[in-house]
Amino acid sequence: MLTMAAACTDNSGPHLSSSFSKFIRCCRSSTPYTKNVKNCSKICPQDEIWSQIRQEAESDMKQDPLLSDLYRCAILSHSSLEGALSNYLALKLRTDYVSSDALAAAFHKALLEDAEIGRAVREDLAAVRERDPACLSYVHCFLNFKGFLACQAYRLAHKFWIDGRTAAALLIQSRVSEVFAVDIHPGAEIGSGLVIDHATGVVVGETAVIGDGVTILHNVTLGGTGKAGGDRHPKIGDGVLIGAGAKVLGNIVVRRNARIGAGAVVLKEVPEGATAVGNPARIVGSR
Template sequence: MATCIDTSRVEPKQTHEPDRSNPDHHGCKYVEYCRPSFCDLVSRVPLCQNHQKPKLVDEGEGGGDIWLAMVEEAKIDVKQEPILSNYYYNSILSHKSLESALASHLSSKLSSSILPSTTLVDLFASVLAEDGEIIEAVKKDLEAARERDPACVSYVHCFLNFKGFLACQAHRIAHKLWSQGRKSLALLIQNRVSKVFAVDIHPGAKIGRGILFDHATGVVIGETAVIGDDVSILHNVTLGGTGKESGDRHPKIGDGVLIGAGACVLGNLKIGDGARIGAGSVVLKAVPPRATAVGNPARLIGGKGNPIKLDKLPGFTMDHTSHIHEWSDYVI
């Protein structure tokens, strides 16, 4: 909190004692110190032309406490841009845990005139408190965004602004409700997520940890789809069925898979661990582990009999193009 105070100013003397009976006094003092004056509207912190991701506190082997890192990042952002002080206080700095902040932030995003945020925040907080595995998955998703997306400059940047991340966490809550038989409520959350974030994930779908929905607009994932750990999926990807049949009808995506923008994977088929699906591809058959499938309909690079195997997990490398020289000599 002290990072928000401009030490070049002299704090005026108080002419009266603060109302300590008011529970909001602490928050009001924060806003009083952090609300910018006219001269603060332009940040006095010089911008670096070669902007790089900042090194976070408590980072090291085995990682650190992501929540503490987010709090420190938020303080730095507020110091650089005081105009954001109220937003950061309500979203991050007024909370004592990642669970509390996530429940509050999601509820503010997904609320409507007939579905108030006060109702949603209690629901989300209760689900997160009940299932500790969800918050562990949330941390892995934050790490995935920061490690794989060059546009992600900090954990707090992802938490506040990445709609793919937020849609995934809302789905985790909806899936928990779905598994408890609270299907109407789960479907309502799906509908709000689809409308607000343009990401449509059926609450019955199962999603692992370390997921990156990069940009995320137009992502559609069906009811019986399963996504493994450390998967990266770009915008306009569909994991869908092939008709009106019921039952188990959607794709099963292995660990470490990369699915490029605009790809469609249709039917109850398996995409093997570490496989890569090229942008715009339409996949109608199973893809072996560490193979690359491209085209419409998709074909394996190297052929079905002896597909070329990737030596690194594309879900981590985010490599979309290294296969091109294998099949094309076209040069722009």
């Protein structure tokens, strides 16, 4: 069995300096859910979020030496967020038959091949830091928030899925379900700036689509009704909030900035800016 110390070696390599270690969004977003950048077309000179994570790790280590080994291995031994994320997820998701080294290499390759994943990771971090009052820092989110980690594992599994590596994608889905209690099918399409708060019991079906800046609380299901095949899961617009225990079922649309109340069972379209509550859900207001 591999130990944590085995993951302290940074496999990002010097070739990352021209692609990912300089990748950060340096322009301001026009969207309300994050102050960080979206649609930045140029490579920016510094990765500000990764720099902040490292600074927070060093500060936490000074305050509590108990964290020193974790922070050195998980954060400070890596030159890029991509290298750190690949290794940390690999340690979480390894099995007796699939080593952390093999997983880390596969994850890192996927991040190198698709810069959009790195962009989404940073927007997710920024979104959690802004919208979750329990989040103390970026490094706190990166290491401890299973909703964030489950989402990043999904993003890598989705890359495998669209590349035709369906068996590997489904393996990652299974391990994420076991480790984080979150079940997101790798075929789903999810935008950036996602917050999955608490995360336990979240289920997202294969043909679901989730827009940008969405917040999902625990025990939420975006599922099918069991009466249809093919495109059978919900489409969630930008800026939607889905409360704890809500079920959104079938190929229906929840339009942008809508709110779904806790425990609601949504079977019909929800208009833009509307609030839906109850079982079956009814519209009680709009904003």
